[in-house]
Amino acid sequence: MKLQFLGFRFSGWQKQTNAKTLHDMVDKSLSFVFEGVNYKTIGVGRTDAKVSANTYYIQMFTDGLVDEVFFMNSLNSNFSPDFKAISIQKVDRGFNIINVPKIKEYHYYFSFGEKNHPFAAPFLVNVDEILNVDAMMKAAKLFEGEHHFHKYCTKPSANTIFKRVIDSCEIVGNDILTANFFPEKSYILKVRGKGFLRYQIRLMMATLFEVGKGNLDLDFIEASLKEDNDRKFLRNIAPASGLQLFDIELEL
Incomplete structure (x- = not known):
């Protein structure tokens, strides 16, 4: 269903x-x-x-x-x-919703600058500092492909696989969620892949916010994704309310 x-x-x-x-x-x-x-x-x-x-x-x-x-x-x-x-549709008895191959697309909605209307809180995270969105867009593309995501996972299990593939990762203007109480401009981090680690998207978003603030650069992100990274997860986690599981493609 x-x-x-x-x-x-x-x-x-x-x-x-x-x-x-x-x-x-x-x-x-x-x-x-x-x-x-x-x-x-x-x-x-x-x-x-x-x-x-x-x-x-x-x-x-x-x-x-x-x-x-x-x-x-x-x-x-x-x-x-x-x-x-x-x-709703019927499936075979042997079908398993957890194990079936799937591609997930997550969206993270955000804005920056003047504080948002309170009605936007369930959908949109606001950063009160001015962000360099162009730098964030370049940084987001660095997450695409196969990388080692040790730094973008909290509380992994002993069997956690950190080497993952992100099919696409980009920041674009928001034209999907609109309302008269939204700010004039807002943005979406769009991420597609077969599987994600605990808090991975929110850790990625928090890192991109730091790039937008000028506290981190593209070299930091590139180094954080290499196999020889220090494997200590990043501490800044973006708020959950901006995250949306936008789409799931199931291989039925």
Whole structure:
């Protein structure tokens, strides 16, 4: 099932004790839809607290067939305004939403200068300093290709693979999210790849902010991606609210 959600008031996807999570809300909504039907849901991946998704998938297991039209209408009527179910389709029993090959595209929305209208907070991160966007655009392209991302991952496991490929990485003007309370100019960091490390996009964005402020240069980024980097993760992490899981291409 394909979903969209605004993650600003949630503590991420994964269920937690004493926290309001996206997965909890999905299952709670489903409990009002299903009567006498057992079900279980699995998400395509974790999201951080306050991170939103224009595209997200869950795999649902039930012990009964679902009338797809009725189900979608009922689910959307029971969802809070933070959620919307987009589509549903049957898959083979052997399908695994977590292991299926996929390409993810993340967007990070930001602006700089004068403080934003408070209504923009769930979507757009504002940096109060003036940023050199041209330098940030050049720096973003350095992340493309195969690199060693030790410095762009927090709390890795013993089995974490740091050598990853980023298919594309660019900063462009924002013409996707618009509102009359947005600043006149805002920007998007767009990143595409098959898999990302814990906090990777937010660590990349924080580093690009430092480039924009003049505190770091292109040489720093190039060195940070080499195999012989010091492998200590960077400390600056960009706020989560600007991050959006924009698209997922599943190989069904």
